[in-house]
Amino acid sequence: MASMRTRAAALFCFALMLLAGCSAGSKSMGTNNTPQGGGTDAAPKVVRVFIWSDYHSPEALADFEKKTGLKVEFSHFESNEQMLAKLQQPGGDGLYDIVVPSAHVVESLVKLDLVQPLDPKKLANLGNLAPKFKDPSYDKGNKYTVPYFWGSTGILYRKDKLKELPATWATVFKDPPGTFVMLDEMRDMLGAALVYQGESVNCKDVEKLKKAAELVTQAKKHPKFRFFAGGPDGQKKVLAGEVDFAVVWNGEGVRAMSEDAGVDFFIPSEGSPLWVDNLTIPKHAPNPDGAHKLIDFWLDGKIAAQQANELRYGSPVAAAREYLKAEDLNNPRIYPAEELMNKLQFEDHLGDDAQVWDELWTQIKSR
């Protein structure tokens, strides 16, 4: 009897160890993000960049390293929140020289005192920015940030199955013409519902927000709705023909179109949330000089165009236009016509209202 007890106990422990092992293995964050490399005085000097993955042109960068003798090291994050958490940990604002936050977390970075003001004297190419991206609402006067790339949210659909669709958010919120997927992102989906109702994507009015949440809930309860998909999953499901349309970011949409002639993408005519990723320098960056050099390099018209042609996102650098591929420059899915462009709204920091949004998003997901 005693041996059975010990045996059962041993198996129990074994199972617990496995349990610990696999729960630790799932969804780990922040691993391999810590930069290698030595101190700041190590030669050659390094610029450490904390950025989304696949988000720069390696060829362009080779030029920079040759010209300046600086070496650039990249670490990657998968969400703004993950990046914020990394910077907030003790000493976290001294790990990198450049970080790439989206617009709606810029204000948090500034208020939490995690970034330093840019030195305009070291950024000769600052004037290259397009008017819409100079002096943005989330960072007046580009004091702390310069925009890197921008994009929007729209609908990717199977043209071969649904025929031509009118460019409207009613596709999702009123009369879905086929099976569909929504983005698993609070800002994008509630933002889209707000825009559809003619409200701001940064709405703070509880009643209007409730109405928007109701719209998303109705769409979720529609028999044609299939699921919420994170990041690029919606695009994949449309390409695989598993659903008829999906709410996706425009970069995903444009890339899907170059892969499959049977799909089309539009940014709805009502407008859409507009996201901007920005370059900024952490408070205690080891090499702020090198950071300014790299930021200025990326703001150069030719370089910005080289990067945009590769990544196929919208470049906020006006001076890049003459070097952009004509097919991309004339693609309204990347660079919408002025009328629509004016309806794209910057996603701002929500402040204390973030909790209201969060509560509504929880309701949407649980009903």
Next chain:
Amino acid sequence: MSERELPGLPTAALKNRDGALGARVVWLGELASRRRLFARGGALMGGGMGLILALVALPMLALVALAFATRGTHGEIEWTLTLNNLKRLFGYGILGWSPDILWILSRSVLVAAVTTVLCVAFAFPLAFFVASRPPARRYAWLALIVVPMLTNVVIRAYAWFPLLGMHSPLTKLAQILGFLAADEALYPSALAVYLGQTAINLPFAVLPLYAAVERLDPALIDAARDLYASRWGIFRHAILPQVRAALAVAIVLTFVPALGAFVVPDLLGGARGMLLGNLLQQQFFTARNWPYGAAISLMLVACSVVALWYYGRTQAREAAR
């Protein structure tokens, strides 16, 4: 602790005149003083107790404290004490009362309970199967059951996509038989969630059950059969009492992790029905509301404690037999 508790030892004869703690006792054949025994025991247990204190008790205390803190405008933690986070657990949210959190809780308990029932139901035959193999091959079979756990949960969830997706033969079959409309697939669905959850948690039910089934006394089963017990009767009266303790372990080991699950329900269920695990993740990551996240964690811990209490009760009953 009175001396009578030391099992079967002639302590009275060895007792010193001065005080109980200095008394000499025989402990497992060794003549020692009680003081020395306590010192040695304390030294041996110190490391383990220290670890538990550092890795379990202190974080738990931090969690309790955090649950009363406030989220700052930028997701920082402010030590303005409040009961709001705990109120939110009962549905009194920022926008007034709403039943959503209660739905989320009951949905989580339901998913965990169904997962546990399915796991145990599949684990019993598996345990009997493995135990009936020749001893040399049993560990190979056990390894087969355990090996999938070396793969990340996310990857194992993704593995179900082609099996249950729009273009899979299973989906086509279900469509032909009329269970699904032409534009529906087996995934995302509740079925897919339970399949995935069961597959992932099954080993935790099989291992303890196997340990018990392997040691079953077959004479009792023979006796039950000789007395014309029905098949159910044999299971109920000859097998179940012998494996009850292991069954409790199996239930706890599947139920507790299933309660906090969020990866599989999200991927295979299409992120449509929020569970406690999802809400928790949302608070710590997207919403950056650690105090509310801590409150939700406490709720999860409370649920797990209930499960462990049940386990403790069955163990105590078993011991009393």
